Amino acid sequence: MSSSDDLAGGKKTSWPEVVGLTIKEAKEIILKDKPDDDIVMVPVGSAVTEDLRPNRVRISVGTVAEIPHVG
Numbered sequence: 001m002s003s004s005d006d007l008a009g010g011k012k013t014s015w016p017e018v019v020g021l022t023i024k025e026a027k028e029i030i031l032k033d034k035p036d037d038d039i040v041m042v043p044v045g046s047a048v049t050e051d052l053r054p055n056r057v058r059i060s061v062g063t064v065a066e067i068p069h070v071g
Contacts, residue, residue, distance in 0.1 A: 015057075023061060030057050 012033045018026035027039050037055045042048055044062030 018059075023059060026059055030059075 015026070015030055015033070018029050021029070023041060030039060031037070034055075034057065037057050038053075040056060040058050041061050042058050044060045048058065
């Protein structure tokens with residue numbers, strides 16, 4: 001059993017294949033495996049609760065895609 005399998009039922013619990021994809025692409029892939037889950041974006045390094053919710057998947061985001069400017 002791999003680290004991306006749930007010990008209780010063989011359900012996927014991690015998605016290393018989405019690293020480097022856009023948020024939209026990552027969400028689509030994760031929702032194919034767990035269509036009823038809540039996908040939550042959190043900034044990299046931010047504090048998060050440690051409660052376990054089997055229907056929540058957190059995506060850590062934090063890359064600046066464009067030059068910030070006054071506008």
